[in-house]
Amino acid sequence: MKTIRDIGEFGLIRKLCARLPHAGDDCAILPGPRGKHLLLTCDPVVEGIHYLPATPPYRVGWKAMARNLSDIAAMSGVPKWAVVSLGLRPTTPVRYVTELYRGLTAAARPFGCQIVGGDTTHVRHEPFVVVTLTGEVERRRLVRRSGAKPGDAVFVTGKLGGSLRGKHLTFTPRIREARWLTQHFRVHAMIDISDGLASDLQRLVEAGGVGFDIRAEKIPANGSLRAALIDGEDFELLFTVAARDAGRLRSRYFEIGRVIKQPVVLLDHRPLTAHGYDHFQPR
Amino acid sequence: MKTIRDIGEFGLIRKLCARLPHAGDDCAILPGPRGKHLLLTCDPVVEGIHYLPATPPYRVGWKAMARNLSDIAAMSGVPKWAVVSLGLRPTTPVRYVTELYRGLTAAARPFGCQIVGGDTTHVRHEPFVVVTLTGEVERRRLVRRSGAKPGDAVFVTGKLGGSLRGKHLTFTPRIREARWLTQHFRVHAMIDISDGLASDLQRLVEAGGVGFDIRAEKIPANGSLRAALIDGEDFELLFTVAARDAGRLRSRYFEIGRVIKQPVVLLDHRPLTAHGYDHFQPR
Numbered sequence: 207m208k209t210i211r212d213i214g215e216f217g218l219i220r221k222l223c224a225r226l227p228h229a230g231d232d233c234a235i236l237p238g239p240r241g242k243h244l245l246l247t248c249d250p251v252v253e254g255i256h257y258l259p260a261t262p263p264y265r266v267g268w269k270a271m272a273r274n275l276s277d278i279a280a281m282s283g284v285p286k287w288a289v290v291s292l293g294l295r296p297t298t299p300v301r302y303v304t305e306l307y308r309g310l311t312a313a314a315r316p317f318g319c320q321i322v323g324g325d326t327t328h329v330r331h332e333p334f335v336v337v338t339l340t341g342e343v344e345r346r347r348l349v350r351r352s353g354a355k356p357g358d359a360v361f362v363t364g365k366l367g368g369s370l371r372g373k374h375l376t377f378t379p380r381i382r383e384a385r386w387l388t389q390h391f392r393v394h395a396m397i398d399i400s401d402g403l404a405s406d407l408q409r410l411v412e413a414g415g416v417g418f419d420i421r422a423e424k425i426p427a428n429g430s431l432r433a434a435l436i437d438g439e440d441f442e443l444l445f446t447v448a449a450r451d452a453g454r455l456r457s458r459y460f461e462i463g464r465v466i467k468q469p470v471v472l473l474d475h476r477p478l479t480a481h482g483y484d485h486f487q488p489r
Numbered sequence: 490m491k492t493i494r495d496i497g498e499f500g501l502i503r504k505l506c507a508r509l510p511h512a513g514d515d516c517a518i519l520p521g522p523r524g525k526h527l528l529l530t531c532d533p534v535v536e537g538i539h540y541l542p543a544t545p546p547y548r549v550g551w552k553a554m555a556r557n558l559s560d561i562a563a564m565s566g567v568p569k570w571a572v573v574s575l576g577l578r579p580t581t582p583v584r585y586v587t588e589l590y591r592g593l594t595a596a597a598r599p600f601g602c603q604i605v606g607g608d609t610t611h612v613r614h615e616p617f618v619v620v621t622l623t624g625e626v627e628r629r630r631l632v633r634r635s636g637a638k639p640g641d642a643v644f645v646t647g648k649l650g651g652s653l654r655g656k657h658l659t660f661t662p663r664i665r666e667a668r669w670l671t672q673h674f675r676v677h678a679m680i681d682i683s684d685g686l687a688s689d690l691q692r693l694v695e696a697g698g699v700g701f702d703i704r705a706e707k708i709p710a711n712g713s714l715r716a717a718l719i720d721g722e723d724f725e726l727l728f729t730v731a732a733r734d735a736g737r738l739r740s741r742y743f744e745i746g747r748v749i750k751q752p753v754v755l756l757d758h759r760p761l762t763a764h765g766y767d768h769f770q771p772r
Contacts, residue, residue, distance in 0.1 A: 210586060211579035215609060218583070222590060226604055228570075234605035236570055239522040248621055250574040250610045287511075287519055291533040291574075291619045296494035296769045300501070303493060307505060321509055322517035326498060327533045328768040331614035336574045338531055338621035485611040486579040 215485045216405075220412075230413065231351050232280035232398060238342050245341035247277040253333045255485075257375070263302045265375040267309025270335040273400070275317060275379035276441045280398040282349045282388040283341035285317050285381065290324035291336040298333070306335070317381050347388040349445070351413035354395035358465035359452035360418060364442040365426045365460075366403055367433030374439040384443060391455070396445040402436040402482020406444055407471045419472040420463035435473075438483035498768040499688075503695075513696065514634050515563035515681060521625050528624035530560040536616045538768075540658070546585045548658040550592025553618040556683070558600060558662035559724045563681040565632045565671040566624035568600050568664065573607035574619040581616070589618070600664050630671040632728070634696035637678035641748035642735035643701060647725040648709045648743075649686055650716030657722040667726060674738070679728040685719040685765020689727055690754045702755040703746035718756075721766035 210218050223229040228236060238244030251270045253259060271288065278285045290310060294303065310321060319339070354360075363383050380398070387393050395414055399406045403425070407418050427434035446465055447455065455461070471478045493501050506512040511519060521527030534553045536542060554571065561568045573593060577586065593604060602622065637643075646666050663681070670676050678697055682689045686708070690701050710717035729748055730738065738744070754761040 207582045207584065209579065210577060210581050210583055213583060218586060218609060221583070221587070222607070225590070225594075226606065228603070228605035229607070231606075234570065234572060236605060237522075239520075244623075246570055246572050246605060246621075246623065247608075248572045248574045248606070248619070249608045250576055250617075250619065252576055252610055252612055254613060255610060287517065287529055289517060289529050289531045289621060291531045291621075293533055293535055293615075293617060294493060294769075296492065298493050299490045300493055300496060300504070301490065303501065304504070307508070311508075320511070322511035322519060322529060323509065323514075323531070324505070324512070325530075325532050326501060326768060327535055327538060329535055329615055329617075330537060332576075332612055334533075334576060334612075334617060336531070336533065336619040336621075338529075338572060338574075338619075340527075340529065340623070485609060486577070 210486045214487045218486065232277040233283065233341065235348065242342045242344055243348055245278055245281055245283045245343060247274055248336060248338040249273045249277060250334055250336045261375065263305040264309035266335060267306040268313045269375050270337050271310045271313035272377055272379045274337045274339040275313065275381060276398040278339055278341040279379050279381040279384040280396050280443060281343055282347050282384045283343040285319035285339050285341045287340045288314055288319055288321045289338050290321060292324065292326045293329040293334040294326060295333060296328050349388060349393045349396040351395055351397050351410055354410060354414045354416050354446040354465045356416055356465050356467045357449050358394055358446035359449050359461050360446050360463045360465060361455060361459045361461050362426065362442050362444050363459050365428045366399065366440045366442060367437045368428040369437055369439040377441045379441060380443045391447050391451050394446045396443055399440040399442050399444050401438045404435045404478055404480045405482030411469050411471060415469050417466045417468045417470045418463055419466050419475060422474050424460065424462045426460040436480050436482045493769045497770045501769065515560040516566065516624065525625045525627055526631055528561055528564055528566045528626060530557055531619060531621040532556045532560060533617055533619040544658065546588040547592035549618060550589040551596045552658050553620050554593045554596035555660055555662050557620045557622040558596065558664060559681040561622055561624040562662050562664040562667040563679050563726060564626055565630050565667045566626040568602035568622050568624045570623045571597055571602055571604045572621050573604060575607065575609045576612040576617040577609060578616060579611050632671060632676045632679040634678055634680050634693055637693060637697045637699050637729040637748045639699055639748050639750045640732050641677055641729035642732050642744050643729050643746045643748060644738055644742045644744050645709065645725050645727050646742050648711045649682065649723045649725060650720045651711040652720055652722040660724045662724060663726045674730050674734050677729045679726055682723040682725050682727050684721045687718045687761055687763045688765030694752050694754060698752055700749045700751045700753045701746055702749050702758060705757050707743065707745045709743040719763050719765045
């Protein structure tokens with residue numbers, strides 16, 4: 207019998223999304239108030255997978271919230287409301303939970319996002335935190351994964367790789383950056399880099415039907431090129447704009463390549479075979 | 490160090506909600522479109538806690554969705570959009586996941602509710618499903634846990650107890666019943682019975698500052714009185730209306746007692762000491 211390890215997370219999500227008309231982007235895009243879109247996104251973190259038993263609970267909460275805020279950022283949205291589902295062992299100190307909530311709240315507050323509810327359950331083995339967020343975005347400022355055009359310049363908002371050394375627990379979601387971008391530029395396509403540049407470029411290919419030619423020397427790497435390509439949890443934004451806009455962005459962000467017609471990812475003109483983190487096919 | 494087992498789920502949620510202005514009811518109540526309230530709720534189910542490894546995945550999906558729909562029903566809301574976070578072992582058959590989604594969709598569809606997105610992660614031990622729902626309710630038809638008035642008649646929409654024999658996997662959330670009630674009556678307070686009548690009466694006491702005098706012989710029990718009081722997962726609605734409205738409701742629902750001034754739960758005029766299911770203090 208075919209398991210989800212056989213088809214990988216990409217394969218599974220592709221299969222599930224095929225039946226869901228609003229899915230397939232970083233957030234679901236729904237009718238919202240006052241001519242805006244309502245955004246809806248959720249993202250689980252699990253002990254032993256996304257954080258360790260020894261990770262300070264404040265940081266667990268921060269990460270669980272910031273990952274979701276990053277999905278709102280990827281659509282150029284403004285986050286609004288959050289609900290939190292907690293799975294906890296009964297032996298968990300009360301202090302652990304209040305610290306976790308302090309982290310959740312601290313990550314959300316700077317963006318005007320408020321926790322408005324949630325639920326708890328007990329677990330025997332693996333605690334988890336699932337945050338669900340709503341957001342809003344003006345129709346003309348919505349950015350999807352699709353929309354990149356051949357000839358576009360490709361940018362990332364920050365350095366990539368090595369997030370597990372600490373950044374994955376402390377990063378600032380790129381909401382302000384995304385809002386600034388869509389205020390001043392026509393952003394054609396955008397995604398947050400959660401599973402590694404290589405995988406998230408591939409997602410833009412699948413969504414947009416175009417490809418990417420990335421210049422290895424232009425990738426802003428925290429360590430090795432390989433780490434910058436395949437490490438997960440950078441939570442920087444990957445986006446494309448018309449080539450004529452590139453000049454005004456180079457002083458702020460990192461231009462790493464061009465959009466091409468052929469729906470493949472190239473690294474220095476050769477097919478990129480590396481891929482990033484897959485939940486059901488761990489390296 | 491005090492653990493969450495020491496304070497119980499009631500204690501933990503009371504502590505967390507104290508800091509959350511919109512929390513404390515079955516759903517968060519937020520500003521919505523066209524003068525309506527937006528409702529937001531989430532509810533996790535975990536393998537080994539809410540369902541068994543052998544439970545058919547269609548039923549797991551059904552239950553995960555129906556529990557959330559029941560929270561929307563408790564506010565007299567109409568469900569709209571759902572997102573789903575899945576924690577799965579990599580060895581899970583693909584078929585298991587598509588069946589789970591079939592159950593999620595089947596439970597949601599009759600109410601016009603649509604799954605619009607989600608995310609997946611791997612787990613080592615305990616799979617989980619977290620559904621988050623949005624809903625809407627007209628301002629004048631919103632019903633909260635608070636609002637019961639001394640002298641009100643207290644009703645439940647169906648038989649209680651013994652849900653674990655099967656109903657917990659197949660129940661129909663009482664959305665139509667709640668909508669009918671608020672179309673024809675002024676419902677003062679409402680909650681869905683998820684952790685047993687005894688516990689959920691206590692929640693209405695905490696929310697509304699009034700009490701309940703329940704008549705044991707009037708409780709519609711599937712088995713023993715004790716089971717009807719403390720078994721969880723009935724997912725019937727518990728609500729109060731003015732005594733003058735009780736006559737018109739008795740042919741449809743079960744009148745079980747009266748609202749009293751004193752903020753306690755009485756069973757045949759004596760304090761009820763039994764309590765229902767507590768996630769962090771399992772019986």
